[in-house]
Amino acid sequence: MIATGGEGGGHVGAVPTSLLVPQVAAAVDIPVIAAGGFFDGRGLVAALAWGAAGVAMGTRFLLTSDSPVADEVKRLYLAAGLDGTVVTRRVDGVPHRVLRTTMVDQLERGGRLGALVRSARNAAAFRGVSGMGWGEMLRQGREMHRGWGLGWGQVLMTANTPVLLRAAMVDGRTDLGLMSSGQVTGLIDDLPSCAELIESIMAEAGATLDRLRRVR
Numbered sequence: 001m002i003a004t005g006g007e008g009g010g011h012v013g014a015v016p017t018s019l020l021v022p023q024v025a026a027a028v029d030i031p032v033i034a035a036g037g038f039f040d041g042r043g044l045v046a047a048l049a050w051g052a053a054g055v056a057m058g059t060r061f062l063l064t065s066d067s068p069v070a071d072e073v074k075r076l077y078l079a080a081g082l083d084g085t086v087v088t089r090r091v092d093g094v095p096h097r098v099l100r101t102t103m104v105d106q107l108e109r110g111g112r113l114g115a116l117v118r119s120a121r122n123a124a125a126f127r128g129v130s131g132m133g134w135g136e137m138l139r140q141g142r143e144m145h146r147g148w149g150l151g152w153g154q155v156l157m158t159a160n161t162p163v164l165l166r167a168a169m170v171d172g173r174t175d176l177g178l179m180s181s182g183q184v185t186g187l188i189d190d191l192p193s194c195a196e197l198i199e200s201i202m203a204e205a206g207a208t209l210d211r212l213r214r215v216r
């Protein structure tokens with residue numbers, strides 16, 4: 001089982017990793033993998049101390065030289081500070097941690113009318129990248145409006161989110177302004193290979209355990 005704390009990228013809850021993982025590890029009899037905010041060996045040791053069997057990392061692996069994500073996207077993540085992400089419901093109706101971009105700031109600040117206008121603009125961009133006609137978009141939107149009880153602005157954003165995310169990550173369309181990201185992006189400033197990353201995490205975890213043994 002993976003327990004992901006609120007620092008993580010994408011859809012998240014409000015409880016931070018440091019509080020969530022010990023609770024989950026104590027509550028279940030299967031191995032727990034800790035996620036949300038991990039990037040180095042110290043974090044791995046902390047997760048083991050909280051009762052986890054290991055860690056999963058999303059944002060850290062995205063920021064590697066092996067990651068196929070577009071270079072323009074990686075540059076934006078590397079430039080972000082610890083306040084460079086935000087959890088918003090305005091993207092697809094549920095709490096979603098994303099990079100703080102101009103588009104996301106506008107979604108967050110706008111009232112219902114502003115959100116509808118911006119969502120409509122996003123829908124136009126979505127049409128461009130998905131090739132879906134307005135008729136099909138309206139049909140799907142009506143289903144979400146009626147079936148899920150979402151307002152029209154939210155319907156447009158929710159329907160578009162997967163394609164907008166894909167367009168940013170795969171095609172480098174940073175201009176669309178929608179990129180899921182963990183808060184840890186603010187601590188990462190390099191692009192190691194996956195092999196280098198894992199070797200450095202294991203070396204640092206070993207050194208940390210040695211240091212803690214000396215403390216004892």
Ligand SMILES: Cc1cc2nc3c(=O)[nH]c(=O)nc-3n(C[C@H](O)[C@H](O)[C@H](O)COP(=O)(O)O)c2cc1C
Pocket residue numbers: 004007008009010011035036037038056057058059060062179180181182183184
């Ligand atoms: C760019 C990006 C896309 C993600 N997409 C998904 C997804 O489609 N489904 C999902 O369950 N989690 C998704 N996640 C969350 C990760 O699976 C993982 O829980 C999270 O990244 C862990 O936090 P971290 O980024 O601090 O390591 C995504 C994360 C990122 C950074």
